[in-house]
Structure formats: C-alpha cells, structure tokens
Amino acid sequence: xxxxxMDLSQSQQEDLASQIGDENGVKDTLxxxxxxxxxxxxSAVVILIIALAAIFAPVVAPYSFEEIDPMxxxxxxxxTHILGTDELGRDVFSRLIYGSRLSLLxxxxxxxxxxxxxxxxxxxxxxxxxxxxxxxxxxxxxxxxFPSLLLAMVVMYTxxxxxxxxxVALALINWASVARVVRSHTLSLKESEYVEAxxxxxxxxxxxxxxxxxxxxxxxxxxxxxxxxxxAILSESSLSFLGIGAQxxxxxxxxxxxxxxxxxxxxPWLCLAPCVAIMIVVLAFNFLGDGLRDVLDPYMKNQ
Amino acid sequence: xxxxxxxxAGMLVVLVGVVLLLFIMLRIIPGSxxxxxxxxxxxxxxxxxxxxxxxxxxxxxxxxxRYVGNALHGDFGTSYKLNRPxxxxxxxxxxNTVRLSIFAALFAWxxxxxxxxxxxxxKNQQRFRLLSSLIDRLFMGGALVGVSMPVxxxxxxxxxxxxxxxxxxxxxxxxxxLSVVLPAIALGWNSAGTVARMTRxxxxxxxxxxxxxxxxxKGRGSAGIILCHALKNSMLPVVTMMALQxxxxxxxxxxTETVFGINGIGRLAVTAIQSRDMPLLQGTxxxxxxxxxxxxxxxxxxxxxxxxxxxxxx
Amino acid sequence: xxxxEQVREPDFVLEIxxxxxxxxxxxxxxxxxxxxxxxVPRGKIxxxxxxxxxxxxxxxxxxxxxxxxxxxxxxxxxxxEGRDIAGMKERELRKICGNExxxxxxxxxxxxxxxxxxxxxxxxxxxxxHRELSRAQARxxxxxxxxxxxxxxxxxxxxxxxxxxxxxxxQRVMIAMAMVCRPKLLxxxxxxxxxxxxxxxxxxxxxxxxxxxxxxxxxxxxHNLGVVAELCDYVYVMYAGKIMExxxxxxxxxxxxxxxxxxxxxxxxxxxxxxxHLHTIPGVVPNLLHLPKGCLFSNRCPYADDRxxxxxxxxxxxxxxxxxxxxxxxxxxxxxxxxG
Numbered sequence: 042x043x044x045x046x047m048d049l050s051q052s053q054q055e056d057l058a059s060q061i062g063d064e065n066g067v068k069d070t071l072x073x074x075x076x077x078x079x080x081x082x083x084s085a086v087v088i089l090i091i092a093l094a095a096i097f098a099p100v101v102a103p104y105s106f107e108e109i110d111p112m113x114x115x116x117x118x119x120x121t122h123i124l125g126t127d128e129l130g131r132d133v134f135s136r137l138i139y140g141s142r143l144s145l146l147x148x149x150x151x152x153x154x155x156x157x158x159x160x161x162x163x164x165x166x167x168x169x170x171x172x173x174x175x176x177x178x179x180x181x182x183x184x185x186x187f188p189s190l191l192l193a194m195v196v197m198y199t200x201x202x203x204x205x206x207x208x209v210a211l212a213l214i215n216w217a218s219v220a221r222v223v224r225s226h227t228l229s230l231k232e233s234e235y236v237e238a239x240x241x242x243x244x245x246x247x248x249x250x251x252x253x254x255x256x257x258x259x260x261x262x263x264x265x266x267x268x269x270x271x272x273a274i275l276s277e278s279s280l281s282f283l284g285i286g287a288q289x290x291x292x293x294x295x296x297x298x299x300x301x302x303x304x305x306x307x308x309p310w311l312c313l314a315p316c317v318a319i320m321i322v323v324l325a326f327n328f329l330g331d332g333l334r335d336v337l338d339p340y341m342k343n344q
Numbered sequence: 345x346x347x348x349x350x351x352x353a354g355m356l357v358v359l360v361g362v363v364l365l366l367f368i369m370l371r372i373i374p375g376s377x378x379x380x381x382x383x384x385x386x387x388x389x390x391x392x393x394x395x396x397x398x399x400x401x402x403x404x405x406x407x408x409x410r411y412v413g414n415a416l417h418g419d420f421g422t423s424y425k426l427n428r429p430x431x432x433x434x435x436x437x438x439x440n441t442v443r444l445s446i447f448a449a450l451f452a453w454x455x456x457x458x459x460x461x462x463x464x465x466x467k468n469q470q471r472f473r474l475l476s477s478l479i480d481r482l483f484m485g486g487a488l489v490g491v492s493m494p495v496x497x498x499x500x501x502x503x504x505x506x507x508x509x510x511x512x513x514x515x516x517x518x519x520x521x522l523s524v525v526l527p528a529i530a531l532g533w534n535s536a537g538t539v540a541r542m543t544r545x546x547x548x549x550x551x552x553x554x555x556x557x558x559x560x561x562k563g564r565g566s567a568g569i570i571l572c573h574a575l576k577n578s579m580l581p582v583v584t585m586m587a588l589q590x591x592x593x594x595x596x597x598x599x600t601e602t603v604f605g606i607n608g609i610g611r612l613a614v615t616a617i618q619s620r621d622m623p624l625l626q627g628t629x630x631x632x633x634x635x636x637x638x639x640x641x642x643x644x645x646x647x648x649x650x651x652x653x654x655x656x657x658x
Numbered sequence: 659x660x661x662x663e664q665v666r667e668p669d670f671v672l673e674i675x676x677x678x679x680x681x682x683x684x685x686x687x688x689x690x691x692x693x694x695x696x697x698v699p700r701g702k703i704x705x706x707x708x709x710x711x712x713x714x715x716x717x718x719x720x721x722x723x724x725x726x727x728x729x730x731x732x733x734x735x736x737x738x739e740g741r742d743i744a745g746m747k748e749r750e751l752r753k754i755c756g757n758e759x760x761x762x763x764x765x766x767x768x769x770x771x772x773x774x775x776x777x778x779x780x781x782x783x784x785x786x787x788h789r790e791l792s793r794a795q796a797r798x799x800x801x802x803x804x805x806x807x808x809x810x811x812x813x814x815x816x817x818x819x820x821x822x823x824x825x826x827x828x829q830r831v832m833i834a835m836a837m838v839c840r841p842k843l844l845x846x847x848x849x850x851x852x853x854x855x856x857x858x859x860x861x862x863x864x865x866x867x868x869x870x871x872x873x874x875x876x877x878x879x880x881h882n883l884g885v886v887a888e889l890c891d892y893v894y895v896m897y898a899g900k901i902m903e904x905x906x907x908x909x910x911x912x913x914x915x916x917x918x919x920x921x922x923x924x925x926x927x928x929x930x931x932x933x934x935h936l937h938t939i940p941g942v943v944p945n946l947l948h949l950p951k952g953c954l955f956s957n958r959c960p961y962a963d964d965r966x967x968x969x970x971x972x973x974x975x976x977x978x979x980x981x982x983x984x985x986x987x988x989x990x991x992x993x994x995x996x997x998g
Contacts, residue, residue: 183361190595198617282496316497324492554768562783563756576773652819
C-alpha cells in the first residue's frame with residue numbers, strides 16, 4: 042500500500058518535472074524550499090525566542106520563580122504582574138519563563154536519547170533480520186500496545202515521581218516508533234545495489250550501517266524529531282498535571298495548571314496561561330515539523 | 345479469515361508480553377509493597393505474614409504464572425487501598441470509560457472527516473480561489489491547533505467557558521445525560537485535528553490518482569468523483585490512523601476523567617499510582633491495553649472490508 | 659490502410675485550432691502545448707508521436723478537460739463537430755466526455771479504481787450518460803461490451819476487482835469502458851506502453867477492429883513509431899509543445915522531411931541493419947520555461963545554422979498532405995496557410 046503510493050506520487054512528480062524540464066537541474070535547495078514556508082520560519086523564530094528566554098530566564102523574568110509577594114496573592118494581571126500572581130503571590134509570568142526551561146529540556150533530551158535507542162535497534166533489526174528482528178519488533182509492538190501516557194505512568198510508578206525520572210521515563214518509552222521507521226528504511230536500503238556492492242568488497246556490517254544506511258534515514262529522523270519533541274512536552278505536562286511528574290516547587294507548566302485548577306473560576310489566568318504556553322510551544326514545533334516534512338520527506342506524510 | 349486468526353495470534357503474543365513487562369516493571373521497585381500496605385510502623389511479624397499471604401516470597405516467575413492463572417479466571421487481585429477486588433473496581437469503571445471514548449470517537453471522527461473533506465475540496469477548488477484557500481487554511485490551521493492542545497487544556501477551557509461562563513453543560517460528574525458532552529469533546533478534540541489532517545492529505549493524494557482521471561474522463565462530476573471514487577480509497581489510511589487514535593484517546597481519557605471527576609478506568613489508574621496500589625494499577629493498565637488491541641482489531645477488520653485487495657487474499 | 663492520395667473531405671469529428679495549454683508555476687508559464695492545430699477526420703485513426711514531455715498527453719487532457727491545477731487551456735479552440743468544447747462549462751463538458759469522446763490511459767494498473775468492481779466501473783459510464791437505462795440493462799450492455807473486447811467469461815469478470823485481472827485484461831476493461839457509450843472519438847494515451855509485446859499487438863488489433871465496427875475516430879498518442887505504422891492513417895509529430903511535422907502515415911515514412919522525425923525513425927532498432935550501435939538524438943528536450951529563441955529543435959539538429967538559432971520556422975508545405983516546420987523546406991515548399 043505504502044509503496045504503491047510512493048510510486049504514484051513519484052511518477053507524477055517526474056511527469057510534471059519532465060513537462061517543465063525541471064531535470065535540467067533547476068532545483069531549489071532545501072533551505073530555499075523551507076524558507077518558502079512562512080509558517081515554518083515563523084515557528085522556528087518563536088522556538089528560538091522561547092529557547093533564549095529559557096536560557097536567560099534570570100535576566101528576562103521580572104521575578105524569580107520562587108519569589109513570594111505576600112501582599113499580592115492571586116492578584117489579576119496588572120502592570121507589575123503581567124499575568125497576575127498565584128495563591129502564594131508568585132509572579133505567573135516569571136514562573137512561565139522558568140517553566141519553559143523544563144518543557145524545552147524535557148522535549149529535547151529524552152527525545153534525543155529515545156531516538157538513539159530507536160535508531161540502533163531499528164538498524165540492527167532491519168539489517169540482521171531473523172530472530173533478532175523478531176525479538177526487537179515484538180518488543181516494539183509491546184511498547185506500542187500500551188497507551189503512551191499509561192506506560193509513562195507505570196514507569197513513573199516504578200521510578201518514583203520526580204523531575205529527573207520524567208526524563209528517564211520518556212527516554213525509555215518513545216523508541217518504538219523510531220525503531221520501526223529506521224527498520225523499514227534499512228530493509229529497503231539493504232536490497233539496494235550500492236549496499237550489495239559494499240558488502241561484496243568486504244565492508245563490515247557496522248560500517249555499512251553507519252556510512253550507507255544511516256545517512257539515508259536522516260531526513261526521516263529530523264522530521265520524526267520535530268514531531269516527537271512536542272509529544273514529549275505534552276507527556277511531561279500531562280504527567281505533572283496528574284501530580285506524578287515534576288514536584289513542587291519546581292516551575293513546570295503542567296504543575297502550574299494543576300495548582301491553578303482550583304482557582305479556575307475566579308482566577309482563570311492561573312491555569313489558562315500555562316495551558317496557552319504549552320500550546321504555543323507545541324504548535325510551533327508542529328508547524329516546523331510539518332514544514333520540514335514537506336521539504337525533506339514527502340513520502341512520510343501518511344505514517 | 346486466516347489473516348484474522350493470524351492477527352489474533354499475534355495479539356495474544358503481544359498481550360502476554362505486555363503483562364510480563366508490566367509485571368516486571370511493577371516489581372523491580374525497591375521496597376516491598378507490604379510496607380506500603382501496612383505503613384512504616386508495622387511489626388516485622390505482621391509484615392512477614394502478609395508477605396507470605398500475598399505469595400511475595402515465591403520466585404518472580406511463579407508469581408507471574410499465578411497472576412496469569414488467576415487473571416484468566418477473572419481475578420486480578422485485591423486493591424491494597426480500596427480493599428476490593430480489582431476486577432470489580434474495573435467493571436464498575438469500565439462502562440463509563442467506554443461510553444466516554446465512544447462519544448469522543450464519534451465526535452473526533454465525524455468532525456475530523458467532514459472537516460478534512462471540506463478542506464481538501466477547497467484546496468482543489470479552482471473557482472473562488474481566495475475564499476476556498478482561506479477556508480482550507482483556516483481548517484488546517486485549526487486542526488493543527490487542535491492537535492497541539494494538551495487534553496487538560498481543552499478540558500479546562502470547556503469547563504470554564506461552556507459550564508461556568510455559559511452554563512450549558514454540567515461542570516463535572518457523569519450522571520446526567522448531558523454530562524458526557526464536554527468530556528467527549530475535550531477528549532475527541534485532539535483526534536479530530538489528526539483525523540482532519542489525515543483525511544485531507546489522503547483525499548488530496550487520491551484525487552491525483554489515475555483512476556480519478558478515468559472517472560472524470562467518464563463524465564463524472566466533482567461531487568460524484570469524491571463520493572463514488574475518492575472517498576472509499578482515501579479512507580484506507582484514515583482507518584489505520586483511527587486505530588492509533590484509540591490508544592491516544594485512552595491516554596487522554598486518564599486526564600479527562602480526572603478533570604471531570606468521572607469514575608473511569610483512567611481515573612482508577614491515577615488513584616492507583618497516587619496510593620501506590622500495585623494490583624489496581626496492573627489491572628487497569630492491562631485492561632486498557634486489551635481495549636486498545638480490540639480497537640485495533642476492529643480497525644483491521646474495517647480496513648479489510650474497505651479494501652478488496654486484502655479481503656480476497658485472506 | 660488507405661493509400662490513395664485523395665483530398666480529405668472536411669468532415670472532421672474533432673478540430674483543435676491553435677491550442678495553447680500551460681502550467682503556471684512559481685517560475686513562470688510553462689507552455690506544454692504551444693499553438694497546436696490538429697484535425698481528426700471521421701472514422702480515421704490519427705497518431706500523435708513524440709518523446710515523453712513533448713506535450714502530446716497534455717493535448718489529449720486539454721480536449722478532455724482533465725488538466726490539473728496549475729495547468730489550464732490558455733487559448734485556442736477545440737471543436738467537436740463544430741461545437742467549441744474548450745470554452746464549455748464544466749457541467750456541459752462532462753456530458754460530452756465519456757459519451758461522445760472517451761479516453762484510455764497509459765497505465766491499466768492504476769487507471770481502474772481498486773476498490774470498485776470492474777463491471778460496475780464500466781456500467782457506471784453507461785448510467786451516467788443514459789439515465790433511461792436500468793442497472794440491469796447497463797450490466798447487460800457492459801457484459802456485451804466485455805464480450806466484444808474479447809474478455810473471456812464476461813459475467814464472471816464483471817464482478818472482479820481490478821487487482822484480480824492481468825494488465826492486458828485491465829486494458830480491455832478500459833477499452834470496454836471507453837467504448838460502451840459508442841463514442842465518436844476515442845483518445846488512447848499510450849494504450850499499450852505498459853503491456854507485453856504480444857498483448858500490445860492484440861490490443862492494437864482490437865482497437866482497429868472496433869473502429870471498423872463502430873466507425874469512430876481514434877487519436878493514438880504514442881512514442882512508438884511501430885504503433886503508428888501499424889494503425890494510423892495520419893500522423894502528427896510533436897516536439898516541445900509544437901507540431902513539427904504532419905503527414906499521412908506512408909508519406910511520413912517514405913518522405914520524412916523534418917530532421918527530428920528522421921532522428922525518431924533512425925532511433926528504431928532494426929533487425930538486420932548493419933549499425934553497430936543504436937542511433938540516438940543527441941541532447942535533451944529544451945526547458946519549456948526558457949525556450950530557445952529560434953527553432954525549438956535547433957540545439958539538437960545536425961543541420962541547424964545561425965538562422966535556425968535566431969528565427970522560428972513556420973510549417974512549410976512539403977506536398978499536398980504533408981507539412982513540416984523546418985527552414986530546409988522553405989525553398990521547396992511554401993508556407994502552409996494556417997496549418998491546414
């Protein structure tokens with residue numbers, strides 16, 4: 042099914058390309074194409090701004106995330122507190138800025154680790170096949186059979202609720218889909234002539250995988266990365282929201298929502314502000330991922 | 345039929361794996377569950393007797409076999425905290441979760457598929473370019489926003505605006521007829537976005553296919569082409585997608601049930617974690633996973649009904 | 659095949675006049691069909707030959723209103739028995755397509771809807787244009803047409819899905835679909851390219867036989883001069899969106915005038931010829947975005963001189979039924995007025 046679709050779109054592209062004589066080498070570079078997608082560029086800028094704010098939080102934030110102003114508890118948004126204060130009198134805006142540190146880190150670090158695990162397992166599984174492949178793929182099936190949040194909850198139960206453990210949990214559970222994608226790439230590349238050629242002149246398996254197979258997976262991996270980051274951010278905020286992730290007084294957006302929930306009706310900014318913050322970051326990554334996918338990997342659209 | 349049985353067998357393997365993995369994960373924790381159960385101050389004698397009673401002295405593998413054996417008879421152990429059989433707790437929560445998920449799925453798939461179709465039509469529309477491309481962008485932007493919203497955000501926004509500001513629906517609980525509306529929308533919101541995007545891209549791709557040209561050359565109008573030729577083909581990847589959505593929906597149900605105070609399986613799982621109630625957690629997770637698998641099986645079956653290429657091969 | 663030199667009667671089923679169809683891309687207009695004039699007499703088989711990307715399929719799609727965005731017909735007339743269908747509204751055109759003009763596509767593998775039974779796809783064409791038919795009648799006629807195009811066990815095949823049929827059978831189904839409404843004109847876009855040689859011969863024979871039976875006209879689009887020689891009464895040679903040469907088939911083969919056509923003919927491998935290697939035309943088709951100033955073929959033409967690179971030649975008359983777009987013919991022939 043998947044393969045058939047590829048043929049189709051490929052033949053169409055060739056059709057149009059031959060009609061307008063595009064094979065003469067008038068191709069846009071990847072960067073040019075990406076820049077053409079204004080939303081993706083805008084999203085990248087948003088992510089950059091948030092990242093800078095997170096890095097320079099002590100400079101950017103008007104208050105510290107723990108600083109308590111007992112005179113101004115639950116005060117509505119005003120000039121002194123742009124997004125108001127919480128029940129302890131802490132500045133919501135400052136806490137949001139500090140919270141972006143956790144969200145960005147939790148989005149990026151565990152995703153990198155889980156992608157590394159997924160790439161290794163996927164390469165091994167696809168390249169060697171046989172029993173190794175069977176075991177790894179069944180393991181991936183098992184991981185994917187769990188609803189992801191529940192699996193994360195179980196891991197958090199085992200490890201105990203803490204900020205560090207969120208990183209461990211997310212790194213451990215998200216490798217399966219990466220492994221599947223890398224495996225399918227490996228399987229198709231394994232049959233290709235240049236891998237056969239490399240093997241016939243005695244290049245070792247490890248080198249073949251690193252030199253020939255892996256580079257071909259990179260576009261898909263970049264796209265997967267930009268799509269897995271927001272889902273990791275969502276997982277963290279969900280875990281923290283349920284009280285089994287980051288612990289107080291850490292500034293975590295999910296935790297802020299939980300704490301603000303009891304004031305939903307009278308001080309709605311307390312929980313709605315961090316919600317919107319999460320949405321903006323996730324949205325930016327999703328737009329960027331979409332743009333990248335259109336440019337890098339048109340065939341991944343349906344995966 | 346053979347494919348169906350093969351699928352079923354594969355599912356059983358995965359299910360055994362799930363139970364085993366879960367069993368190991370929940371038992372490699374430092375400290376005995378008995379301590380959690382009886383508190384720090386319990387005497388060693390009581391602890392020993394309890395450990396013996398729960399069979400925690402046996403090798404892990406024996407414990408596993410016993411657990412599976414009991415589970416096959418419908419016995420998932422007794423909740424530490426609530427002191428009731430896990431199976432009974434799950435059975436009381438199960439209908440709520442199913443009802444919530446079904447309504448959420450209906451919302452998500454209905455809204456998602458319709459929005460996706462409208463969007464795809466607008467994208468292909470050549471008259472009224474400006475308006476139709478605006479509609480397309482609006483829908484797809486909306487879908488991506490929907491996908492990017494955390495479930496609790498949808499829950500809280502709906503609670504704040506539709507239950508508190510405009511008191512259209514009950515704030516929480518699950519006992520009135522209308523109380524399913526907000527949780528179902530909140531839970532389905534995300535999937536609606538995903539399904540809409542999927543439907544659109546799939547439909548657009550199918551519209552490029554050669555057989556669509558054939559249909560046009562035959563003299564089919566645009567509406568006829570979409571309804572008679574494109575829709576069924578374009579639904580194939582969407583159905584696969586729906587199967588994946590079942591899993592993420594059950595994840596979301598955990599949060600939705602917590603926010604809206606619905607007695608469902610997800611909320612049971614949260615309770616179990618908060619009170620470190622291992623048998624209850626184990627039971628709820630296994631049960632949810634079985635639900636996911638059944639959903640996948642249903643999607644597979646639907647897929648083979650839609651696609652004759654698979655039907656005949658089986 | 660008729661060999662008589664006779665003045666064609668002006669009874670044209672289809673006349674394409676000065677058709678221009680373009681893609682509109684970010685980098686500008688791409689004229690895939692550039693001022694093309696083609697006439698299809700009743701009951702004749704017309705061939706359009708050229709390399710891939712020369713605009714022959716675009717011409718056919720323009721007639722059927724099948725151009726996909728960003729492509730569209732820019733100017734020109736497409737006259738079906740005198741009615742201009744290029745300017746028709748979508749709704750009116752749909753009544754003609756599939757009924758009076760039908761089309762067969764290159765890929766029988768992908769041209770049939772995979773999730774609908776083939777019989778239904780054929781009777782659909784009938785039901786669309788003949789509202790008075792019942793489903794059972796449509797089924798009967800479709801099965802009758804299946805039999806006519808040489809499908810064994812037509813009743814059984816009626817209920818098959820496309821993936822259950824071979825490529826040759828699928829193309830027969832496509833032909834049945836195109837013929838079931840008894841059209842005036844059948845456009846076959848590379849109908850046999852995807853098929854085996856033996857099947858190709860069968861399909862070509864079938865098309866000719868159906869032409870004789872039903873008396874329709876056929877436009878065959880192909881890159882295969884063998885198909886042309888076998889089937890066509892009259893041939894148009896296209897290159898980079900323009901007609902380069904047009905002639906009756908035997909005239910074209912016997913008195914090839916245009917260097918491009920010569921190149922095409924020399925590219926046909928022949929058994930028994932002494933040539934050590936296969937002749938090819940050097941160079942590539944010009945980029946349609948940046949067409950050369952002079953003759954479109956000048957960059958590949960062995961006879962090209964400075965004038966060819968500076969000026970575009972018109973169609974020159976070679977003989978009564980034979981025109982070619984080349985300065986070489988300027989001395990011998992005179993400019994064909996308005997190509998026709």
